[in-house]
Amino acid sequence: MADPFVELSDRLVPESAFDEAFDRVDPVSRAWIKKNISQLHSMYSHRGCPGRRVDLEWSQGFQSRMEERPFAGVAVCFPSRLLASPRLVAAVLPPLAAGVQRCCAVRFGARGEQWDPLLLAALELAGIEEVYDADPEGFQAWVANLGQDSGTRLVFLEEPEAARGAGASCGGPVLLPAVAKLGLWFEEPEQWDLEALRIAHPRAELLVGGPAAPKAEYPRERVVEGSAEELFAAGPDALYVPPSLFREAASHCSRVLGPGQEGCWVWPELAPESFLKRTLCLSQSDSPP
Numbered sequence: 001m002a003d004p005f006v007e008l009s010d011r012l013v014p015e016s017a018f019d020e021a022f023d024r025v026d027p028v029s030r031a032w033i034k035k036n037i038s039q040l041h042s043m044y045s046h047r048g049c050p051g052r053r054v055d056l057e058w059s060q061g062f063q064s065r066m067e068e069r070p071f072a073g074v075a076v077c078f079p080s081r082l083l084a085s086p087r088l089v090a091a092v093l094p095p096l097a098a099g100v101q102r103c104c105a106v107r108f109g110a111r112g113e114q115w116d117p118l119l120l121a122a123l124e125l126a127g128i129e130e131v132y133d134a135d136p137e138g139f140q141a142w143v144a145n146l147g148q149d150s151g152t153r154l155v156f157l158e159e160p161e162a163a164r165g166a167g168a169s170c171g172g173p174v175l176l177p178a179v180a181k182l183g184l185w186f187e188e189p190e191q192w193d194l195e196a197l198r199i200a201h202p203r204a205e206l207l208v209g210g211p212a213a214p215k216a217e218y219p220r221e222r223v224v225e226g227s228a229e230e231l232f233a234a235g236p237d238a239l240y241v242p243p244s245l246f247r248e249a250a251s252h253c254s255r256v257l258g259p260g261q262e263g264c265w266v267w268p269e270l271a272p273e274s275f276l277k278r279t280l281c282l283s284q285s286d287s288p289p
Helices: 006-011 015-024 027-047 085-097 117-126 136-146 194-200 228-233 243-250
Strands: 052-058 062-070 073-079 102-108 131-134 152-157 174-176 181-185 205-209 221-223 238-240 276-284
Touching: 006 131, 006 136, 015 117, 027 085, 027 117, 027 194, 073 085, 073 136, 085 102, 085 117, 085 152, 102 136, 131 136, 136 152, 181 194, 181 228, 194 205, 205 228, 228 243
Parallel strands: 073 102, 073 152, 102 131, 152 174, 181 205, 181 238, 205 221
Antiparallel strands: 052 062, 062 276
16 A cells, blocks of 8 residues: 655654754643643543454344454644644544554644644654655645545544545545633632643633633733633633533533643543444344355
């Protein structure tokens, strides 16, 4: 089978770029990246499946065979405007946990922009060293050609329109939504590490509420007056609340994080099972599959 990434080979990010990025990341940011990776590994490690087959004979007189194995490859694609390293890490860990042998990251839309060192350092720490920096035109042509590949699944962050032409092979591309707003509820002063959140999600708007909410310090920060319900109704893409509000928050948002999770992320839309190829065969009992 032809290498599905051969069209991007001249856009491979060199190893020296990872080394330089890692050296530029401060120890605190590295610690947050490692914590995020460690948590995701703990969540997913027991669910990995290098491949299995289950044969069953049913009392109704038929047999079934279910086979499940990881896709040969996964490409996590993200636009150059994405600067949130926790969200990128949370997208590459599930396919690795599923046993995918070749998991790559592909940045698209860049026109000479430098890499944010946090992104390359996070990818390297997560175990992703095959990273491509595709030019806009070449990226769309590659996506269209890859649509015929039955062994490689695509994941798109932030820009679902970039998946046009990807086709339906491998169950179609996985589309992860953009993150525009984060909601934080303050019951106590300094309950949240706002600086860690600003670094982790530099382009997201921060909505702060609660009896101890601080004043908005930056243009992308806004105070939401009133109850927790009013903050939740503002439509944030993730909620940061104390555990006492988890149940209420979860009824409004699929991503709820507590104190100590400011530099971490998880995609409920993704699981190792998203990267397993399944086939099912049925036959009569006298003709096993």
